[in-house]
Every structure is written in structure tokens, then in C-alpha cells.
Amino acid sequence: MATVQELQERLRRPLAAELAGGCQNRVVAGGVEKLLASPLAGPFPKVREALAGYGTLDPAARAEALTAALCLLSADPRATPAARTPRAAARTAPPPAKDGERLPLDAEVTRLDSGPGGARKLSTLGLHTVRDVLHAYPHRHEDRRALPDLSEVEEGQKVTVEGRVVSKHRRAPRPGMQILEVVLETPSGGRVKATWFNQPWVEKQLREGARLVLTGRVKKFGRSVQLGVEHLETVDGAQDSLSTGRIVGVYDSKEGISQEFLRKAAFRALQAAPLDDYLPAHWRRQYGVTDLSDALWGIHFPADEAQLSRASHRLRFDEYLFLELRMLLQGEDAVLQGKRFEARGDDIHTFEAALPFRFTNAQRRVLLEITDDMRSDRQMARLVQGDVGSGKTAVAACALYLAVRDAYQGALMAPTEILARQHYANLCGYLGGLDVRVGLLIGAMTPKAKMEMQTRIAEGDVDVVVGTQALIQENVQWSNLGLAVVDEEHRFGVGQRRKLLASRPDVLVMSATPIPRSLALTAYGDLELSIIDELPPGRTPIETKLIQDTHRQQAYGFVMKQIREGRQAFVVTALIEENENLELLAATQLAGDLRVILPEARIDLLHGKMSAAEKDEVMERFRRHEFDVLVSTTVIEVGVDVPNATVMVIENAERFGLAQLHQLRGRVGRGSAQSYCVLIAGEHSKKTRQRLKIIEGSTDGFVIAEADLKLRGPGELRGTRQSGIPDLRLADLANDTAIIEQARELAKHILAHDPRLEHPRLQYLRAELQNRSQSVAYREVI
Structure with a gap:
């Protein structure tokens, strides 16, 4: 209590x-x-x-x-x-800082003297302390050192100009439309007409003689130039140096909070704050990063492009460093004492000799990385990534065999019962002839069968157990668990995973979702990374064809041809909005349409309102070929094998990400027959076709994942909101792999020598880590 x-x-x-x-x-x-x-x-x-x-x-x-x-x-x-x-x-706000007074980073923004209502404005943006203001970086920068001569710019070009208001005029050409027009005289003596449509509230800023900085698109009428204004800044003498004649930051803001105000707040914070660097000088030299003061001044008020580049590099490095530190400290498994296995080479040869195939070079390389971890005193925490069919399960089976040879038990936990049964069948095939006792523990078993398996596990009468979350129930007691393999780990909660790991076994996580290395190093920062980037020889590539929806009839004619040859097909459709009722309606309607188009085919349905058990039962019936076409609006279970399915049709393919399309395509091609994927695009734009052509032209999941990352951003990989990965403000995951690897290297070095960051020289680093982790840590309390 x-x-x-x-x-x-x-x-x-x-x-x-x-x-x-x-x-x-x-x-x-x-x-x-x-x-x-x-x-x-x-x-x-x-x-x-x-x-x-x-x-x-x-x-x-x-x-x-x-x-x-x-x-x-x-x-x-x-x-x-x-x-x-x-x-x-309620307490009285502390007084503003005096000129030259230094403020601690956690000082409230009321002390920055940001003018009447300034603290309230900053608070509405989530900026409550000096530290918050320092790290509220601009989202872009404009070069205002030499603003353009408008006589030389092209029609439609977006430009920024500076000048004084010479005259202003308001007119209403028709009811419901109001146009404000201002003539601006630029420093070069030229004049430009600026216009605002239906924005009467800006008029008070447009007094004659006022200095403005305007951004908008150019329209030319003969020799005269007009600017359709998208952004307005007023400039007074006190802020000249912050908003003009330099590279200027543009901040995220809200209505009523000007860019000038935010620049002034950032400038005051930089002047008042002690910018003590939490990275010692020798680490800055080793990793080629500038000092913190140069970086913070350079991101807010860069003197030139070189300082802006230095600043961006250092602050991105910091974002990744603190992310990796927190991930490693959260996971703690990476620095705990683990099991120590012999992992003998002779046993590996024995296992491979029993296989009906030979390991690929990529499988051998990954197996070497795994066995190095298993022989170590430290607990293994490794992610094995591999595309569909790359042989992850065979590698995991070999690792389990090595654990059993050292008198330990092994576990393989899968997210669904159908996947657990599939893994059980595979492991029986791999290990059955090697005197390894393989068991299954899933929720669908009878109470008597469950109890018998639980008794065998507790007494050490079974060597490797495959199961679902049933493996982490309280009444499952292991005799001597040495290695835990977790399949598609992102589908389990952190708490669920840790129950399995209570006895500190070595941990091997498998994922069939290709993830760019940069994203894997951040989303799985607590795990070492191994990639099986080679498919076994002899696999027939899936043929992929992109067609417009006007040719749907031909696509389903091809599906019917495959069905007549005894094959099966998946048909998947997407919705613009996630809504289970609409999803069921769309799936039902599509299935009905297909029963008309394919009258000879047996068609069934998989939808989001089904329970997990119902979905498993439909997939099992499909695998037994009790029907020919499976219609679904949900992503088909990753890893489920239906070797007789040779066609994947994806309706409205433009609504899926490239990586998701690749995963769906991987549901076919599991047997020996040639398989096909048909992408039906309901949108015919050039941009959509260019994106989908990437899938049509490549079967390499990692190439596709990199392209998806560049097109769509990192998204919610591994449930990043749930796992506590913060928004990376400056990070560019599509291009930052080298920086991430450097930051991860330093994070591991720091924790290897000082796991609790207790050394006096790390006091600033520890404080910064606590500040950056604060909201995440509090979330996990609940």
C-alpha cells in the first residue's frame, strides 16, 4: 500500500x-x-x-x-x-532582471522583461522558463542581408522586401470583399504595392512612415510590381538588428504574437542565461561539434551561413545524444548482467547441417553478432531486422538451439495466436530433429492443456516455448529462462515485454518491417541493431504493376485467371478516415462488388470490428483454402503465411505509405509459384504516380523505407508517442544517420563508464537530460 x-x-x-x-x-x-x-x-x-x-x-x-x-x-x-x-x-511574479543580471535557466519568463503581457504571450506558446525560450528554435531562416531588387524577380516568385509606408488605401470592390493597399518605398528608392484581402485587422500596423518587412508572391503589371502579402512584420529602431540586414529566424507562433516579439525574447534570454556547456571540451573536439553558446546564438541569430550550419549540427547532435541516453537508461537491460552462453561453433554447424538450406552471408554475419552478445557477461538486447523471407526465424531458431545446448530454456513471443502457431510449426521443423523439446502456450488452449504446459515449463520439461501474451501470465514460472525472442515487438506494451524479461534473459527482437537505419537507431535506441539485408537464392521476385482505377476490370480478370489455376488472392482497400463503421461498410460493399465481378470465386471478409480470435479464424480458413479471395480494410497480419496466395490487389493504393504497401505485398510470394501485386490508384496526379512507381520498381524493403521516410517523415514508428520519443525539433532522420551513430557511440561510452551520470563533470549533462526527459518520465508514472 x-x-x-x-x-x-x-x-x-x-x-x-x-x-x-x-x-x-x-x-x-x-x-x-x-x-x-x-x-x-x-x-x-x-x-x-x-x-x-x-x-x-x-x-x-x-x-x-x-x-x-x-x-x-x-x-x-x-x-x-x-x-x-x-x-x-497564487504567488507574485518575480521582478524582471536588471540590465546585465544573469538568470538561471529555470527562471520564469516574467524575468525577461518582454513588455506588457509578454510573459502571458510566451506562456500560451508553452514557454514558461528562460530555458524554454532558448530551445524554441526558429523553424526556418530568411536571408535578409541583401533583399532583392523587385524589378528583377519573376512573376509568382515568393520574396521578402523591406520598406517604409508611403501611402495606404482601403477599397471594397464588391460586397463581402475588402482590399487594403499600401505603397512601400524600398531602401533602393523603388516602390511596390502591397495588398491584403479581407484582413482589416492589419490596418493599424500600416501607418504612414512605418517600417515593414513583407513576405509574399510577386505579381507584375507592366513596369509596376504588386505583392500579395502572406506575412507582415513591423520594424522599429530598437529591433533593426534583429529583423533586417541579417539572416533572420522565423518562429512558430500564434495570432497576436509577432515575430519581432519572439526575436526580442530570444535575444534577451541569450543575453541573460549562463550558457554553460554540458559537453566537455574533449568530447566536442572528438565529435567535431561547436560549443553550446555558439550553437544557441547561431540558431537564433546567425552571423553567417557557417555559424548557422555549426549551430544546426551541434543542436541536432544534442537531440540524438539525449534521446539515446534516455532510451538506454529507460531500457536499463542493456547494462545489466545477463546470461553467459558458450555458443560453440560446433553447435552452430550442427544446427545448419540439419537445415534443408544453407545460411546466406547476411544470416551468418547477424548470427556472429548474436553469438558475440550471448558469450558476453552483459545482457543481450538486439534487434534483428530483415525483409519478408530473409530468414530471421532460422537465425532466431539457431540462437534458441545454442541456449538449449547450455541447459537454458528459450521463449518466442508472437503478437497473435495464428503467428504463434506458425512459429511453433517452423521451430518444430528446425529443432525437432535436434533433440529439442518445443512447446506451445496460447489463450485458445483448454485450461487442462494450459496447466500441463505451465507445469512442464516450471519443471524444465520443455526447452523452447512458443506463445502469445499467455507466456507472461503470473502463473507461468520458468525453470531457467535464458533467451527470449520477441517477434514484432512494437505490438507489445513496454510492461508486457518486461514481464517476460523479469529473470533477465538475453533478448532478441525480430521485426519484418524494414526501417531506415537512422530511424531504427532512434526508435530502438535501447537495442543493438542487426540487419539481414540479403534474400536466399532462388526466390522469385513478386511482379508489381501500377494501374489506374479505370482499368480495375482487367485487374480482376487477372485475379480470376489465377483462381481458376487453383490460387488465392488478397484484396485490400483503405479509408481516408479511421472509422470502424465506415470500414465495415466499405469492406462489405467491396466484397459485394467482387461477388458480382468474380461470380465463380468464394469470397470472405476481414474487418476491424472482428475480435482477434475471429480474425485468426478467418485467416486459418483462408490458409486451408476454404475460400479464394480475402477482402480486408485492415493490414493483413505481418508474417502470416498463405503459400497458395499469389495475388495481392491494393485498392486506393495512394492512401498507403510506401512501407505499408511493401508489407502488404509481402503477404504473397510465400510459396514456389510466381506471385503478383496490383496497385490500383484512385488518384491520377503526377506526384502520386511518381511515389507509387517506387514500389512498382523496387522489391528492396530498405530502399522503399528510406524513400518513405523522405516523403512522409518518421511517423509513429514503434508507437513513438507511447515509448516516449519526443518531437525532434531540428532532426532530419532521412539524412542524419552519421550524426545519430556518433551520438549513440558517445551515449554508450558515457553510460559504460558512469551508468548513473554521477561524476561532477557530468552534472550539467545530467541536469540537461532530466530537463529533456521530464514530461516523458511523468507520463510513465501514470
Whole structure:
């Protein structure tokens, strides 16, 4: 039973994270009010009272309420409401810093003297401390050192110009339309007409004589030039040097908060803050990064392109370094004592000799990396990536065999029962002739069969157990678990995985989803990475064809031809919005259409409203060839083998990412017959065709994943929101592989020599890590 003090601290941390994160009501799943309704807040009625109606408050009111609640929690939790009320808890803001006064990084933004209402404006952007302002980097930069001569720019070109307002005029050519026109005189003496459509609120900034910086698209009418304004800045003498005549940062903002205001706040923060570097000089030299002061000044107010480049490189390096440190510390498995296996070469040869094929060079390389880990005293934590059919399971089976040879047990956990059965059949084939006892433990087994298997596991009467989450139930006791293999790990929660790892076995994670190396190193920062990048010889590549939806009839004519030859087909469609009711309707309608188009075919359906058991049963019936065409709007289970299925038709292919299309295509080609993938595009734009042509022209999952990353960004790999990967503000995962590897190398070096970051020279590094990890750590408390 937790003490009141423990509950108090567990409640305080997420509320502090909510305040630090800008009062967005997102730190806790379901919002702050969901947290207050939980048993955790039960002993603290005054806190619930202080935060009543939190979701309806504006950010400033939320900040005040949170401050009051945190004051209550920092006092005696049983204090009476009369002794400490939310109103009494509100505190007076500290005074602005004096000229030349240094401010700590955690000083409130009220101390920056950012003008009337300045602190409130910064707070609405989630900037509450000096540190927040320093790390709110511009999202782009404009070169305003030499603004263009408008007589030389082309029609439609986007430009930025500076000048003084000479005259202004408002007109309404028709009801409902208002046009503001301003004539601007540029420093070179030229004139440009600037226009705003239906934006009367900007008129107060357009007084004659005012200096403006305008960004917009050029329109030319003979010799006169007109600018359709997209962005306006007013410039006064005090801010000349921040907004003109230099490379200027442009910040994320909201209506009513100007760029000039944000630049002024950043400038004051840089002047006032102690920019002590948390990276010692010898590490900066080793990895070729500039010092922190140069980087922060360079990202906000670069003197030239070289400083901006140095700044971007250093701050990206830092983002990856702290991400890797946190991932390694979160996982902790990577630095724990593990099992030590002999992993003899003779045993590897014995295993391979029993296979009906030989390992590829890529499989041998990965197996060497795995056995090096197994022979070490430290716990193995390794991710094996490989495209569909690359032979990951055979490598995992060999590792399990080595563990069994050293008198340990092995486990293989799969996300679904159908996949668990498939792995069980494969492992029986690989290990059955090598005197290895393989067992299966899944939810669908009878209570008696489960109990018998659990008894065999506890008594060490079974060597390798394949299963689903049934493997991590409380009544499963291992005799001597040495190696745990987790298939498609991203589909398990962190808590589920750790239950299996309670006895500290070596851990091997398998994924058939090709991930660019840069993304794998961040999403799986707590795991070493091995890639099987070679397919076994003799595999027939899947033929892929991209067609427009106007040729659907031909595509299904081809499907019918394959069915008549005794083959089967998948048909998958996508929706623009995730909606289970619409999904069921779309799937049902598509199946109905196909029954008309393919009257001879037996057709069945897989949809999102089915339970996991129902989906497994449909897939099992399909595998037994009880019907010919499986229609689905959900992603077909990764790894499921239906060797007789030779055609994958993907409707509205443009709505899927390239990596997802490649995964769907991998559902066919599992047997010896030639297989095909037909992409039907409902959108015919040139951009769409260029993107889908990448899939049509390549079967290499890693090439496709790299292209997908560049086109779509990192997305939500490994459930990044759930695993605590923060937004990387400056990172460019498509091009940062080398920086990520350097940052990971340094993170591993630091933790190998000082696992708790306790050395005095690392005090700033430790503090920075705690600041960057704060909101993530608080999320995990709940």
C-alpha cells in the first residue's frame, strides 16, 4: 500500500509536467480531469478543487490553477482548505532582471522583461522558463542581408522586401470583399504595392512612415510590381538588428504574437542565461561539434551561413545524444548482467547441417553478432531486422538451439495466436530433429492443456516455448529462462515485454518491417541493431504493376485467371478516415462488388470490428483454402503465411505509405509459384504516380523505407508517442544517420563508464537530460 507521501509525489509529477509542457492538457492520457478522477487523487480533495473544470480554462488560467495545485502538493497533503486555498497559493511574479543580471535557466519568463503581457504571450506558446525560450528554435531562416531588387524577380516568385509606408488605401470592390493597399518605398528608392484581402485587422500596423518587412508572391503589371502579402512584420529602431540586414529566424507562433516579439525574447534570454556547456571540451573536439553558446546564438541569430550550419549540427547532435541516453537508461537491460552462453561453433554447424538450406552471408554475419552478445557477461538486447523471407526465424531458431545446448530454456513471443502457431510449426521443423523439446502456450488452449504446459515449463520439461501474451501470465514460472525472442515487438506494451524479461534473459527482437537505419537507431535506441539485408537464392521476385482505377476490370480478370489455376488472392482497400463503421461498410460493399465481378470465386471478409480470435479464424480458413479471395480494410497480419496466395490487389493504393504497401505485398510470394501485386490508384496526379512507381520498381524493403521516410517523415514508428520519443525539433532522420551513430557511440561510452551520470563533470549533462526527459518520465508514472 502506497503512503500518502508516495501518492502525493506520484500526483505532483504529472501536474508539474503539464505545467512545463505549456498546459496543453496532453501529458496524461484522457486529460488532467481524468487523472483527478483516478484513485491517485483521492486523498487530495483540495487539489481536485483547485483544478476543477481544467479542460475549459484558457492556458493562462490553467497555469495559475496548476501553480496553486502544486503549491498544495508541496505542503502537508492533509492541510485544511482554510489554511491553504488555491487563491492563497497564487504567488507574485518575480521582478524582471536588471540590465546585465544573469538568470538561471529555470527562471520564469516574467524575468525577461518582454513588455506588457509578454510573459502571458510566451506562456500560451508553452514557454514558461528562460530555458524554454532558448530551445524554441526558429523553424526556418530568411536571408535578409541583401533583399532583392523587385524589378528583377519573376512573376509568382515568393520574396521578402523591406520598406517604409508611403501611402495606404482601403477599397471594397464588391460586397463581402475588402482590399487594403499600401505603397512601400524600398531602401533602393523603388516602390511596390502591397495588398491584403479581407484582413482589416492589419490596418493599424500600416501607418504612414512605418517600417515593414513583407513576405509574399510577386505579381507584375507592366513596369509596376504588386505583392500579395502572406506575412507582415513591423520594424522599429530598437529591433533593426534583429529583423533586417541579417539572416533572420522565423518562429512558430500564434495570432497576436509577432515575430519581432519572439526575436526580442530570444535575444534577451541569450543575453541573460549562463550558457554553460554540458559537453566537455574533449568530447566536442572528438565529435567535431561547436560549443553550446555558439550553437544557441547561431540558431537564433546567425552571423553567417557557417555559424548557422555549426549551430544546426551541434543542436541536432544534442537531440540524438539525449534521446539515446534516455532510451538506454529507460531500457536499463542493456547494462545489466545477463546470461553467459558458450555458443560453440560446433553447435552452430550442427544446427545448419540439419537445415534443408544453407545460411546466406547476411544470416551468418547477424548470427556472429548474436553469438558475440550471448558469450558476453552483459545482457543481450538486439534487434534483428530483415525483409519478408530473409530468414530471421532460422537465425532466431539457431540462437534458441545454442541456449538449449547450455541447459537454458528459450521463449518466442508472437503478437497473435495464428503467428504463434506458425512459429511453433517452423521451430518444430528446425529443432525437432535436434533433440529439442518445443512447446506451445496460447489463450485458445483448454485450461487442462494450459496447466500441463505451465507445469512442464516450471519443471524444465520443455526447452523452447512458443506463445502469445499467455507466456507472461503470473502463473507461468520458468525453470531457467535464458533467451527470449520477441517477434514484432512494437505490438507489445513496454510492461508486457518486461514481464517476460523479469529473470533477465538475453533478448532478441525480430521485426519484418524494414526501417531506415537512422530511424531504427532512434526508435530502438535501447537495442543493438542487426540487419539481414540479403534474400536466399532462388526466390522469385513478386511482379508489381501500377494501374489506374479505370482499368480495375482487367485487374480482376487477372485475379480470376489465377483462381481458376487453383490460387488465392488478397484484396485490400483503405479509408481516408479511421472509422470502424465506415470500414465495415466499405469492406462489405467491396466484397459485394467482387461477388458480382468474380461470380465463380468464394469470397470472405476481414474487418476491424472482428475480435482477434475471429480474425485468426478467418485467416486459418483462408490458409486451408476454404475460400479464394480475402477482402480486408485492415493490414493483413505481418508474417502470416498463405503459400497458395499469389495475388495481392491494393485498392486506393495512394492512401498507403510506401512501407505499408511493401508489407502488404509481402503477404504473397510465400510459396514456389510466381506471385503478383496490383496497385490500383484512385488518384491520377503526377506526384502520386511518381511515389507509387517506387514500389512498382523496387522489391528492396530498405530502399522503399528510406524513400518513405523522405516523403512522409518518421511517423509513429514503434508507437513513438507511447515509448516516449519526443518531437525532434531540428532532426532530419532521412539524412542524419552519421550524426545519430556518433551520438549513440558517445551515449554508450558515457553510460559504460558512469551508468548513473554521477561524476561532477557530468552534472550539467545530467541536469540537461532530466530537463529533456521530464514530461516523458511523468507520463510513465501514470
